[in-house]
Amino acid sequence: MPAVEDIIIVRDMVKKFGKFTANDHLTFSVRKGEIFGFLGANGAGKTTALRILCGLSYPTSGEIKIAGYNVYKDREKIKKTIGYMSQKFSLYENLTIAENIKFYAGIYGLRRKVIDARTSELLDKLGISSIRNRLIRDIPLGWKQKLAFSVAVFHNPSIVFLDEPTGGVDPITRRQFWEMINESAEQGITVFVTTHYMDEAEYCHRVSIMVDGRIAALDTPGKLKESFNSKDMNGVFLTLARSKRMNAV
Amino acid sequence: MLAVEGLNISKSFKEIKALDNISFSVSRGEIFGIIGPDGAGKTSLFRILVSLLVPDQGSATVLGYDVVKDFREIRKKVGYMAGRFSLYKDLSVEENLNFYATVFGTRLDKNYDLIKDIYFQLEPFKKRLAGKLSGGMKQKLALSCALIHRPDLLILDEPTTGVDAVSRKEFWDLLKHIREEGITVMVSTPYMDEARLCDRVGLMQKGLFMSISKPSEIYKAFNKTLYEVSHSMGSYQLALNLRRFPWCRNAWMFGQKVHLSVDSEEGESLFQSYADENNLSYARIRAGIEDTFIELMK
């Protein structure tokens, strides 16, 4: 059986801000179609690493390939092939649902006909066709979020980066959101997600935990729980983060 | 003796009903948690209690004072922490603390023993500008500033949101210590697992309290049968499969397992046959907070 390809390859990635090292020789890979959880305490370097992978900032050194593209030379190509969603949702509050979709789809170069067709499909699936012309600020949080995710994968990117996407929503919406993530993964989209909800770590195929700029652990949730002798990911995290606590600010 | 009492409070913002005729009470010296997603009304409720907003209907008393008429008294006796944004980013840790101390007519050393547990963690950074602290440290500083004048009631609006699990745990340890000093604490959070750490918990959704009870008794509001089911196909596929059946009331992913709720005895036996036929492992479990929340949300 052929090996599943690695769609994100990171080797010895370093990011320094002046004297401060935010990312200290990170090395890991993410397989195509995988749901990869990227965990860590505040200040551990998660957001910094995420920004580099998205092409939003340059690493200080290291080899990074996203979907085959080199992060130093092909940033623009990377941006075209990925999707992104952050906790702040990035949907325009004073545009309607349909307008937001059209706007973002347009940025990724989708043609009008394609956009229209996919929009109808998406709205039907989410059950919100009747409110396609409602402003984003007038729809409940849970819907906004699911919509934001749909917009992030609207152009069928090879990878979608999610930065703490489930902050503050109710437990049903959270699970529905993760079901959407799973569905996308089954369609071949790789999902790279950071989160503070430890139970969500269990939904991932593999999880990495950053502490103080380094990757302190990387494995499937099941194996991590075994190694750290913990019944849940929360316990794993606490053990790891605590042991390096003294250095964290 | 009640620290806080709210009666039939309603509050709307334009067309959105943030609080829908809610009533509740908080006893002195307890930690009262409000658990609910964004938009549940937690912040609106807190703002009414600290006298920043006026209810459209209903009334509330805080420490015996009416939130509308006696707001000046309340503002002297309550410690309020509104997220992490009540810190001045361009002032140092020390300067922030001194500022809030002065504003409340006290000094850092007067109530030092109260904040000493938190402060000793902050002390190495006392000259650092608040804007340059990590999320967890900002939390602790904001808590200290809210406590500095030894309030009788502490109201904390989502103090642990967006902060990592370690800092969250430490924060709750601090709250326990504060309660031991006789200070009543009202705290809101979107994290269900933090409910266990409160004396009583109110589950809030869409401007209503769905239930108010001790954490150990929340499950009592769940009156269906709950199973924990697992299979090698993974929780996502399993949940989708289970939902196809009429006896499935709710099937949601919970980590690598699925929590299935069934609402009749007939349904139970139907499920069990299905499970046995298809090699699913299952066990009856007591409802946890999230299960209850999900159930009550319907």
Add this chain to the structure above:
Amino acid sequence: MKRFLGFVKKEFYHIIRDYRTLVILIGIPVAQILIFGFVVSNEIRNTKISILDNSHDEITKKITNKIISSGYFDLHSYLNSYDDIETAFRKGNIKEVIIFESGFSSRLTREGEASIRIIADASDANTGRLITNYTQGIIMNFLKDLVPPGIEIPFTIDSRPRMYFNQDLKGVYMFVPGTMAMILILICALMTSISITRENELGTMEALLVSPLKPVHIILGKVTPYVLLSFIDGLIILLLGYFVFGLPFHGSLALLLSEMTLYVILSLSLGIFISTVAQSQPVAMIMSMLMLMLPTLLLSGFIFPIENMPLLLQGLSMIMPARWFIIILKNIMLMGTGILFVWKETLILLGMTLFFMILSIKRFKVRLE
């Protein structure tokens, strides 16, 4: 009281630690004064002129000499006839032509009347006027010495010369008061309104409200550091004017500083008022700019004389605090008058201050809605 001082202390920290804004706040007045002083010449130097002297007699020669030796004008050419005038303007790059009628001296001594025509290049309206003013001024001076009282020289140019209270006609008299008025109102109103709206935006205002601080504490606390800062700015402007540009100072320093303080407090009240209306910092900023700085620049008499404005704008000018302040400043600095001469304007400023202060305190919201 201690609460209040603690609050003021915090405000000072904010200001001092915001290096960029601080640099701008001190830098702007300095830059502005220097720009107006050195670069934007309100003064005329080496302006090229041509003279068409139809008399060539003693008096015309003396007048010509005086004009040329003033340092403001350079004689480009003597013209021979009226036909040369247009060519001279076009080719010679001159700004003015002075024409003496024939038989100038004899007409002057015998009839008591003689005419000098001044034709100025008015493509730049302001400089055009200034040039003729300067010319007229020089001529007036000459004639005052020469001619017994009661004799006039009618000019055929209808322009209103600006009257400066000295012989040298320095532009600094105009722009120092104007600059001060503009800078002070800008700093005070802009900074105060931003400071308050920023507190709202950051969410720290919530914490301040849920505390024993009263609104008046918060307002005054925000205002106090800027009083000090504006005072310093005002002093810098005065000092620069005095030492670098030779601005004379005839009046009472104490009175000047008191009036300056009053104007500062008025500007601060405006700033607070704007903060009660503006919902966010950018809005506060734009309101300050549009409602205060721009009208002050245009309508206060700083650059454009009020008397030349259409009636509507003259009326609007009356509600510009800067207009009254400039009058007060000029009176004190240049004419050396005391409070008796400026009581009217002072009262107006006082009234405005009280009005906005009271309005702001009333509008200041004790709650979040």
